[in-house]
Amino acid sequence: MNFAEIFVNFGGVVFGGLGVALAVIMPGIGSARGVGLVGEATSGLMIEEPEKFGKSLLLELLPGTQGLYGFVIALLAMGQLYSTMEIAHGLFILMACLPIAFVGWKSAIFQGKVAAAGVSILAKNEQQTTKGIIFSVMVETYALLAFVLSLILLNSVTF
Amino acid sequence: MDRLDFTQGVVRTRVLEKKLLTFGTLERLIDAGTMDEAMKILKETDYGSSFSLLTENNDFETILFAELKRSFQIMDDVSPDSSIVNLLRLKYDYHNLKVLLKEIILDKDFSHLYLPIGTMDIKQIKTFILNENLQDVDPPVRAAIVEVLTDYKITRDPQRIGIILDRLYIYHFLKIIEAIKSPLFIEYAKAMIDFINVRTLIRVKRQKKDRKFLEEVLLSKGNIEKEKFLHSFTDSIDQIIRNFRNEKIAKGLIPALQSYKETNRFEDFEKEMDNYLIKLIREAKHIHFGPEPIFAYLLAKETEMKNLRIILVSKANEIPPQMVRKRMRESYV
Numbered sequence: 399m400n401f402a403e404i405f406v407n408f409g410g411v412v413f414g415g416l417g418v419a420l421a422v423i424m425p426g427i428g429s430a431r432g433v434g435l436v437g438e439a440t441s442g443l444m445i446e447e448p449e450k451f452g453k454s455l456l457l458e459l460l461p462g463t464q465g466l467y468g469f470v471i472a473l474l475a476m477g478q479l480y481s482t483m484e485i486a487h488g489l490f491i492l493m494a495c496l497p498i499a500f501v502g503w504k505s506a507i508f509q510g511k512v513a514a515a516g517v518s519i520l521a522k523n524e525q526q527t528t529k530g531i532i533f534s535v536m537v538e539t540y541a542l543l544a545f546v547l548s549l550i551l552l553n554s555v556t557f
Numbered sequence: 558m559d560r561l562d563f564t565q566g567v568v569r570t571r572v573l574e575k576k577l578l579t580f581g582t583l584e585r586l587i588d589a590g591t592m593d594e595a596m597k598i599l600k601e602t603d604y605g606s607s608f609s610l611l612t613e614n615n616d617f618e619t620i621l622f623a624e625l626k627r628s629f630q631i632m633d634d635v636s637p638d639s640s641i642v643n644l645l646r647l648k649y650d651y652h653n654l655k656v657l658l659k660e661i662i663l664d665k666d667f668s669h670l671y672l673p674i675g676t677m678d679i680k681q682i683k684t685f686i687l688n689e690n691l692q693d694v695d696p697p698v699r700a701a702i703v704e705v706l707t708d709y710k711i712t713r714d715p716q717r718i719g720i721i722l723d724r725l726y727i728y729h730f731l732k733i734i735e736a737i738k739s740p741l742f743i744e745y746a747k748a749m750i751d752f753i754n755v756r757t758l759i760r761v762k763r764q765k766k767d768r769k770f771l772e773e774v775l776l777s778k779g780n781i782e783k784e785k786f787l788h789s790f791t792d793s794i795d796q797i798i799r800n801f802r803n804e805k806i807a808k809g810l811i812p813a814l815q816s817y818k819e820t821n822r823f824e825d826f827e828k829e830m831d832n833y834l835i836k837l838i839r840e841a842k843h844i845h846f847g848p849e850p851i852f853a854y855l856l857a858k859e860t861e862m863k864n865l866r867i868i869l870v871s872k873a874n875e876i877p878p879q880m881v882r883k884r885m886r887e888s889y890v
Contacts (some may be wrong), residue, residue, distance in 0.1 A: 437565055442565035446572035514564050515845040521571040 410488030414479045417473045417488075417495035423549070425502025425541075432461025432510025439517040446521075453520055453527055457513040460534050464498075464506035467545040471498045474484030474552050489557040494551035510536035529533030558737060559637060560847040566635045573631070576603040577890050578861055583868070587881050588823045592872045604865075617869045619864050626674050628858045632851055633798050641848040643676050645855045651726035653696065657683055658705050658718050697732065702727040720774055727753065727776055740842055744793035747838060748806050750779035752779050752830040755801065755810060758786050759817065759826075771780065780805050794818045799854070809833025824884070832887045835860055839889060857889030 399407075440454040475491050516530025578586075583603060589595040599608045607620050632642045649672045656670045657679055671679060677698065685691050686706075691699045698712050705721050727750060734742045754775050761771045768790050781804055789800050798814045801807060813829030833855075841853035865883055871881045 435561060440567035443572065447568055464780045471743040511846070514568075517568050520843055521568050522575060539806045 408542035409485040410483035414491040417438045417492035418475045420470040420499040421495040423469045424499040425464040428503035428506030429465030432506040435510040439514040461506045461510040464502035464541045468502045471548045497544040498548040505541040562637045567850045569635045570854045587878045636851045646675050650677045653679045655722045697729045750776045773890045
């Protein structure tokens with residue numbers, strides 16, 4: 399069996415698989431970067447004021463959700479994969495995964511930056527920390543929109 | 558340099574900033590009737606532990622210096638890039654170099670004047686100079702030493718040591734800043750150069766030196782062209798104020814020149830200069846990723862030390878509070 403034959407016979411599942419992989423890989427990288435950045439900031443705070451651990455945890459977790467969204471989309475897309483699926487079906491699954499893959503990736507990093515800046519509020523003015531959390535949650539909106547769209551796309555067309 | 562590398566350091570700096578003396582505490586210190594009262598107030602602050610070691614009231618200089626040294630050590634630990642802290646250590650390096658070269662040229666012992674807070678091992682440099690082997694010295698410092706020594710051979714004027722090193726210090730400072738690529742630092746350095754040039758202009762006029770000398774001692778690379786200072790050479794102080802009215806630093810420069818005009822004291826000019834620069838660096842409060850907050854903290858600490866010294870010296874000499882208030886620098890917080 400040559401490459402062209404593999405492409406014709408199994409192209410669908412290969413593209414579908416690529417979509418699944420991207421939905422996990424990209425938001426995963428973004429979330430790791432975001433959580434890592436906030437982790438650096440909060441550990442700086444822990445050196446001086448370890449009693450603020452509880453409040454800092456919320457900021458720390460915020461950029462982590464994108465990875466979770468990507469994982470959920472990947473699981474749902476994986477459920478639709480089968481070895482003999484058509485190329486068009488596979489490509490469609492890939493497309494459906496793209497919104498969360500890209501938006502999840504970048505938004506996690508941006509959210510991480512806002513949350514890390516929020517740690518400065520926690521450091522200097524503890525009473526106002528909620529404001530930092532709200533600013534950070536604003537970024538979450540766009541990850542959530544992408545997640546919802548990926549979810550709808552996956553279930554919108556039946557092959 | 559990746560700005561995000563400073564994330565942890567910035568948060569730590571934010572916590573340390575909270576321990577800087579507030580306006581209220583400084584006011585209470587100024588109004589304190591005696592040295593003992595001032596000490597009581599200081600013991601409630603971050604300086605508590607160091608000042609409680611003080612036995613004789615007048616030895617606060619040692620403690621202030623130890624505190625400054627401690628701040629630098631903390632920041633060495635906080636900053637992921639040593640060049641930021643070393644940038645502020647540079648002026649102590651050049652101070653030490655000045656003392657060292659005067660020692661060598663005048664063959665006297667000034668060892669009590671050294672400030673052991675810089676990056677250079679001054680004893681080692683002394684050995685290098687005496688052995689006439691400068692290979693292992695940092696190139697800009699090596700160039701500075703060579704320039705001072707050659708200049709002294711020609712002019713035989715020890716006063717020029719300070720003049721040359723002050724100029725080379727600024728250029729070295731600017732060179733490090735250019736490598737860091739922070740717009741705020743560049744603005745800071747350029748404003749500093751402009752202020753120093755104006756100060757040089759009025760100083761040269763006061764010392765009745767000639768235009769050629771002014772041209773030599775003026776610094777380049779500031780916002781204001783060198784020519785403008787040379788054109789103002791024959792002008793009166795009022796005319797100088799008018800000449801520089803529209804410059805970028807005018808907001809600080811005009812009050813500085815005006816208070817110099819009133820009192821004829823360079824300290825008053827320098828106070829306004831310090832105030833302008835600390836206001837400029839306050840921008841760092843809004844920067845969350847980058848080296849600026851670390852630089853600003855150390856600058857704030859230096860200003861705080863300056864203010865504490867003014868207060869404590871005046872307490873020791875029983876100078877009334879209103880006089881002290883006039884000399885106080887604006888603080889960072």
